[in-house]
Amino acid sequence: xxxxxxxxxxxxxxxxxxxxxxxxxxxxxxxxxxxxxxxxxxxxxxxxxxxxxxxxxxxxxxxxxxxxxxxxxxxxxxxxxxxxxxxxxxxxxxxxxxxxxxxxxxxxxxxxxxxxxxxxxxxxxxxxxxxxxxxxxxxxxxxxxxxxxxxxxxxxxxxxxxxxxxxxxxxxxxxxxxxxxxxxxxxxxxxxxxxxxxxxxxxxxxxxxxxxxx
Numbered sequence: 001x002x003x004x005x006x007x008x009x010x011x012x013x014x015x016x017x018x019x020x021x022x023x024x025x026x027x028x029x030x031x032x033x034x035x036x037x038x039x040x041x042x043x044x045x046x047x048x049x050x051x052x053x054x055x056x057x058x059x060x061x062x063x064x065x066x067x068x069x070x071x072x073x074x075x076x077x078x079x080x081x082x083x084x085x086x087x088x089x090x091x092x093x094x095x096x097x098x099x100x101x102x103x104x105x106x107x108x109x110x111x112x113x114x115x116x117x118x119x120x121x122x123x124x125x126x127x128x129x130x131x132x133x134x135x136x137x138x139x140x141x142x143x144x145x146x147x148x149x150x151x152x153x154x155x156x157x158x159x160x161x162x163x164x165x166x167x168x169x170x171x172x173x174x175x176x177x178x179x180x181x182x183x184x185x186x187x188x189x190x191x192x193x194x195x196x197x198x199x200x201x202x203x204x205x206x207x208x209x210x211x212x213x214x
Contacts, residue, residue: 003205003209004104004105004122005028005030005105005106005122005124005201005205006101006105006106006108006117006120006122006123006124007021007024007025007028007106007107007108007123007124007125007126007197007201008107008108008109008113008114008117008123008124008125008126009021009024009107009108009109009110009126009127009128010110010114010125010126010127010128010161010165010173010174010178010179011109011110011127011128011129012128012129012130012135012154012158012174013135013139013153013154013157013158013161014130014134014135014136014138014139014150014154015128015129015130015134015135015138015185016128016130016134016138016185016190016193017109017128017185018034018109019190020128020185020190020193020194020197021034021107021109022107023190023191023194024107024194024197024198024201025106025107027194027195027198028105028107028198028201030104030105030106030107031100031104031105031106031107032106032107032109033100033106033107033108033109034108034109034110037093037096037097037100037108037111038093040096040100041089041092041093041095041096044092044095044096044099045092047089047092090112090168093111094112094116097111097113097116097117098116098117101117101120101123110161112164112165112168112169114178114179115165115168115169115171121208122205122208124180124181124200124201124204125178125179125180125181126179126180126181126182126183126197126200127174127176127178127179127181127182127183128183128185128193129174129182129183129184129185130184130185130186131184131186132154134185134186135150135154136150136151136154137150139153139154161173162174180200180204181197181200183196183197
């Protein structure tokens, strides 16, 4: 078994999942990828990064977002229809995620990475959730919005992430059975949650190392 660590993190909006992912990657001494995945997919595909940003964790079957960016002339060329659909962009981003996982240890946040890497033995999938109160407070603090605005953003983004995940994976976003580990960050706090996940990942790696090679 190759000595490689891949951790994918799904998260409720405002749960602290991004912070946990960053701290976990730093603690493990491995790379961290979140929105960087879009920039890398854009570079790999030769497409504008704005296409990936508009489609990020959203489900849409058309090119309306491309038109809004002023690229409507591309609609005249049939090959672009498939490439620039959200399904096409998802495939391109998936290729980038698989390529990274083949090359290095890393932590990846969001973008159905757990499903994309489901056949990667060294991949450990984690989902982070938190109490509504904690999430609202974090959103208010980081985004500088009112309590009601934080609640609205929380509901809207969670709905978008859930639809995106369920559509592309045929699994259920946030449901414990969809991941190796689902954890409430409010139970231990951010830093101790990072330590707990690290211990879980390292124990999982120890078990994988003991498995006979096929």
